[in-house]
Amino acid sequence: MKVFIIGGAGDIGRRLATALRANGDIATGMHRDAQQHDAIEDAGGIPALGDLIEHGADALASLMAGHDAVVFSAGAHGTGTDMTTLIDGKGVERAAEAASLAGVPQFLLISAFADSERGRGLGEDFEHYIRVKRGAEVVLTRTDLDWLIVRPGHLLPGAGDGRVSAGLALRETDVRREDLVHFIVEALHSSELTRVIVEVTAGPTPIAEAVAQVARSTGPRPISR
Numbered sequence: 497m498k499v500f501i502i503g504g505a506g507d508i509g510r511r512l513a514t515a516l517r518a519n520g521d522i523a524t525g526m527h528r529d530a531q532q533h534d535a536i537e538d539a540g541g542i543p544a545l546g547d548l549i550e551h552g553a554d555a556l557a558s559l560m561a562g563h564d565a566v567v568f569s570a571g572a573h574g575t576g577t578d579m580t581t582l583i584d585g586k587g588v589e590r591a592a593e594a595a596s597l598a599g600v601p602q603f604l605l606i607s608a609f610a611d612s613e614r615g616r617g618l619g620e621d622f623e624h625y626i627r628v629k630r631g632a633e634v635v636l637t638r639t640d641l642d643w644l645i646v647r648p649g650h651l652l653p654g655a656g657d658g659r660v661s662a663g664l665a666l667r668e669t670d671v672r673r674e675d676l677v678h679f680i681v682e683a684l685h686s687s688e689l690t691r692v693i694v695e696v697t698a699g700p701t702p703i704a705e706a707v708a709q710v711a712r713s714t715g716p717r718p719i720s721r
């Protein structure tokens with residue numbers, strides 16, 4: 497499978513390229529800074545220069561052409577509310593439009609728990625982040641893509657243990673980044689798990705079984721692939 501990662505130089509993006517490569521897949525990592533080229537190659541990905549703000553949907557579509565899936569793992573990461581709107585919000589909209597134009601059927605969005613840490617006085621920037629993430633989810637669910645929205649718990653570094661909890665409404669806890677990326681690889685390869693929002697935290701279930709369980713619990717979905 498050929499996967500196009502938006503946010504390819506980011507922490508999740510690079511880990512995902514490595515996990516996809518180990519699985520026998522091909523990962524293209526989109527990055528906006530030419531100096532990130534080697535980091536993506538070192539992670540096992542094929543670098544592709546692109547910017548969600550500077551490039552329109554047509555330009556992004558030509559980069560995506562020929563891939564089977566897009567994974568959106570870009571994020572403004574504390575650079576202010578305007579950037580959050582442009583990257584985590586409008587960036588998703590533009591990337592989804594580009595995927596449709598390019599004929600890429602699958603689109604997996606890394607989102608966030610809808611009420612993550614709200615009400616804990618984290619400030620207006622954080623409330624804005626959550627609002628924008630929710631808005632991007634809504635936009636994606638209204639497309640004809642085979643979308644999958646993955647809401648990870650608080651991301652932790654360090655080795656995973658190959659186990660998670662995955663479901664439609666979980667209590668938010670942490671999740672190891674390694675376990676999240678393996679969940680994503682498994683989900684991308686599951687033709688049963690599509691057009692659903694799934695939350696992922698640390699937990700007791702082997703990852704392949706967790707993907708299968710959510711697919712069973714959501715039943716047959718309208719898929720185009």
Ligand SMILES: NC(=O)c1ccc[n+]([C@@H]2O[C@H](COP(=O)([O-])OP(=O)(O)OC[C@H]3O[C@@H](n4cnc5c(N)ncnc54)[C@H](OP(=O)(O)O)[C@@H]3O)[C@@H](O)[C@H]2O)c1
Nearest residue numbers: 503505506507508547548549569570571573607608650651
């Ligand atoms: N941290 C958590 O606990 C947590 C929890 C839930 C969800 N998430 C979500 O998980 C996702 C991935 O997280 P992460 O830790 O991998 O983040 P990260 O390391 O900050 O990676 C994000 C990547 O997005 C890229 N990016 C930003 N603006 C861009 C643009 N205009 N065009 C193209 N690429 C752009 C960044 O590029 P540069 O390297 O050039 O800056 C960066 O490489 C994010 O969407 C985040 O919101 C995180």
